[in-house]
Amino acid sequence: MLKSALMFATALQLFSAGEPGPDTTRGTRPAPVAALDEYDGSARQLDVTAPVLSDPGIRIDGRLDDAAWDDAALLTGFTQYDPVEGAPASEHTEVRMLQTAEAFYFAIRADDGSGGVRATMTERDGFGRSDDYVRIILDTFDDQRRAYVFTVNPFGIQGDGLWSEGGGRGFGDPIDWSPDFLWQSNGQMDEAGYSVEVRIPIKSLRFPELESQDWGLQIQRSIRRTGYSQSWAPITGDQANRLAQSGKVRGLTNLDPGMFLEINPTVVGSVSGTFDPDRERLAYGSANSEMGLNVTYGLTSNLTLDGTVNPDFSQIEADAGQIAVNERFALFLREQRPFFLEGADVFNMPKRLVYTRSIVNPVGAAKISGKVGSFNVAYLGAVDDVSSTGENPIVNLLRVKRDVGASSSLGMVYTDRTQPGEGFNRVVGADARLVLGGRYTVEMLAAGSADGVNGIGTDYGSLLSASVRRSSRSLSMSASFEDVMDSFQAGSGFIRRTGVTQVEGRSSYTFRGKRGALVESWGPSIEAESFWQRSDFWAGNGPLETEVEVGMRAFFRGNIGAFLDYRRSSFNFGEDYYGDYFAGLDDASLAPLTVDPSLFGGLQQVSLRSWISTWERVRGSLGASWGETPIFAGGIPVDVGQSWGGDVGLTFVPTGAFQAEVGVRHSRIYRSRDGSEYSSATIPRIQGRYQISRSLFVRGIGEYSSQVRGDVLDPVTGEQVYTCGGDSCRARNGSDRHDFRLEGLLAYEPSPGTVVFFGYTREFEDTSGFGFRDVRPTADGLFLKLSYRFRM
Structure with missing residues (x-):
């Protein structure tokens, strides 16, 4: 690895020879x-x-x-x-x-x-x-x-x-x-x-x-x-x-791009280690190296073919930590891999029926995208290397959208994820975006899914959504409707909730000051949202969840802004939702959990967010929230807590070439029954970057994530809550995790696709939050990436 580092240093000297430094004069x-x-x-x-x-x-x-x-x-x-x-x-x-x-x-x-x-x-x-x-x-x-x-x-x-x-x-x-x-x-x-x-x-x-x-x-x-x-x-x-x-x-x-061909070979070498509990130290494997190839060919001036073999999807920056101590549903993570990012806008729809992070580790992929007449077309196919027992899944994504009128469009989508010998998931959908009278935008989507398992059968489901939005400099309004069956599964998409019907409406008004006024603009807003169990909605029954939010926003001279919101929410889950929930001192003395629905009515919360960007060298943001929140177990509210949290972010720019970002997020929930702490999460993060020249920079990131969640308890008796299914029961126990991560990167990128990255990551585990007394490394990694983009 020392030899590789010396070669890397020599390459950097050659690459940056004669390149001017950051001239800030x-x-x-x-x-x-x-x-x-x-x-x-x-x-x-x-x-x-x-x-x-x-x-x-x-x-x-x-x-x-x-x-x-x-x-x-x-x-x-x-x-x-x-x-x-x-x-x-x-x-x-x-x-x-x-x-x-x-x-x-x-x-x-x-x-x-x-x-x-x-x-x-x-x-x-x-x-x-x-x-x-x-x-x-x-x-x-x-x-x-x-x-x-x-x-x-x-x-x-x-x-x-x-x-x-x-x-x-x-x-x-x-x-x-x-x-x-x-x-x-x-x-x-x-x-x-x-x-x-x-x-x-x-x-x-x-x-x-x-x-x-x-x-x-x-x-x-x-x-x-x-x-x-x-x-x-x-x-x-x-x-x-x-x-x-x-x-x-x-x-x-006479616009003629001529022959368009780009070839982008990549080489990635890495060494990684993981903690060996027997030897109580990191154990390193042998150095790994992989070669990949990306090719882009212009079929015509408006149609492009992209192909990749053994693509490098390494991210030079890890996803920022998210607080996940009282989450009901899966967290959404942004796509950051270059191959999937190029042309991703064509797959935009009112709902995420295409979510490319569902393609985890492709062996190879190809896509074709562009515009033919009034039709926008995109196809992406990939073989995903995620199977440890059988054949790799094959993914096919197709999107066609046709321009209609001056600003409207009609489209369709087809997704197919097939695991040979095991099963498949297929989704087909049609959508429309209509711009009416210049101010009004109507969006509609209808989709159906087929989710099959070999030898068992196929489940079918549907998704319907519609929305209307009025755009105006002063008065803006919107309304939306969404209906998703329990059996709807988007294997290549990201649908946060199924089996629900959602109705939402929002309205806001903006008052504007004169030029140079202290308050440049301000205005109130109101938003109402309700969720029904899908069968209850069509039967005319009441909603599971309702939320009304009243807000005020203001923008001040000097690029300063502030938002203040008051939220009132209610949850009305019937007894049938708690059929699998029990409480007791241990699994031998369980009794059905009885929850009073009135606990979750009229929960109130206040939140504030502001930012200031008046000064050149320092900028900042601040967010805070206080109020009542349900404590969830398996997505079902079982207790009520008092929550408060916030985040602070500061950006320092002491010179034109150096920038540092410091931020911290914190959340804490106390049980309303006795004031005991249910959860606590704190994530500080610091990032510094120095731009040595226009193409050469060095960056360091440090992040600590301390997240503690207590046991879920019966709000009346304080006994342990269990969920039971079949012949077994599982205690809804808490968790305690404290992680620390350091990242360093030296990067040379004179143009997109032509890069030299030299990076290092080390992960630690702490025995107690911010204790730093018994910190042990859990993972270690060093990587070198070389890539060059040839254009012909």
Whole structure:
């Protein structure tokens, strides 16, 4: 391993030779130059003709001093869309655009009179919401549904993804940040703002096979110290489809990506050890090495074939710890593996019928994706190496979606997971997304499943869902309905609850202050949600669970926000739900558990969340909650507790190249009956990263997870609760676990797919929470990954 480390160090020296370090100094503002044609977004001059040059001779250095920019189209007249819609931009921005036979070029000039530009020299996709940025959005099919997103911070650090209308889950724009495209950018900061140059190769884009075509174009800018956002084409919150408000690049001709072939071989070597209780130390196996190959081939300008053999799905950062001491259902974990992330937005649906983390360890996989006419298509097939006794499962996923009208779509999905000789799970579904009157969005989904076991039989189930949402800058409303049979099983998806019917409604109103006001916007919201046992709903009986939440949110000058919510919930589980539950001093003296349903009526909880991003060097967030909560056993409430918890996060940016994040989450539940502690969980996490150059960085992570859960007790007698099935009973005992993990990574990534990773992970177990007296290692690992992305 020492020899490998020496070779790795030599490789890093060769890779980074001549590469500039993180230049965080400020130069002088480039002199303004004239333009061939100017397009003022505020005057609705939104139809752009991009000049075509044979050889612009532009060096992507962020200086804007190349003569070719004199002939570029000039985009000006930016307007603000948040927090004050339609107001003139608080800072001047202009963008120049031109094209060649091989690429599109953009020159960005972003002025900032206060000198308060925020920028960090960080890894690709690493600046998130911390930095100022300019975003280029290209709707290459001009279908107002899906677009490429190219984002640059003031240093030209890249962030890219795909905008998918209807694909967002929660706050923020509906952007899937997982794809990584090959393009070039560089930026320079000065005393009056910053400048960035961008080159986007035509090979990196997918577009129709048409002799002449128009593309959607939008430019957005975010100023982080104020929280202001502005755009070239004016944006209003009164229209549901943001891409439909873009400008156009007209008359694009002779676009030819040529042959598109990418070959990405990978080599991974590792050494790992696990704790040997007999020798009371770590036992190491022999060094392992694996080779893999990823291939991407452009079948046409709008259809791509991807294949992988023995893919490397190693994650260079482990999933952050989650508190799981009183959970009823499985926790959702984000997909982080590159092969599955590319093009994942096509599989977005109202419900997660496709969840690629269900493919655990594929031997090989292939997928085809793209757009043919008005049809978006995607297919993914994989052989999953998870069987220890029989043949490996074979997974097939198919998705087809057709554009309808200006912004609507109809789609279908088919998933098949077959274990040869054992059984299968298949799901077929159809969905629709209808945008009506610009403001209203209706989504519907119907799916059926067949879950079969060889020699036993097949169970069939169904899922139905529908929702309607009104988008508005002031009044927003939504309502949804979902009905899932007990027998519905999505073997390739993630459905948290089955056998229930859910009805939900939400409404909010936003008041907006004037520009520069202390309170930029604020408003109330109300949300109501009920769950029924599916048979009870259709029989007209009452719900199992109801929840009403009233909230207030406010956004203040200086990029400060706060949310305050009051929640009242009730649980009404009948006696039949407790048929398998018993209580007693031991399993020889059990009696049926009797639970008073009134314990779970009118439970109240208050929560608060706020964040502040006023200062350049320090940013923070705070969350807290207090109230009553059920104590669950097997998803059924058996007791009531008083809970309180919270989380704190701080981000420190002492220099443009170093960033540290410190956070802690805590939760505690006390039994209401006698005030005794039922559970306690604390997870502190610290992460530091130093960017040695644009492509080379080092990162360290430390996380401690202390999670203690007590026995589930009868709320009246305090006796142990048991669940019984067949001839056996199991005590609902507690658990006590204290883990500590350290991770280190040295990474060189000059472009997506071309990487050198050298990482180390060590895991420990503590005998008591934060005791640090008898800490023993449980696992140890060292890995080296080499990968290069060839493009032809």
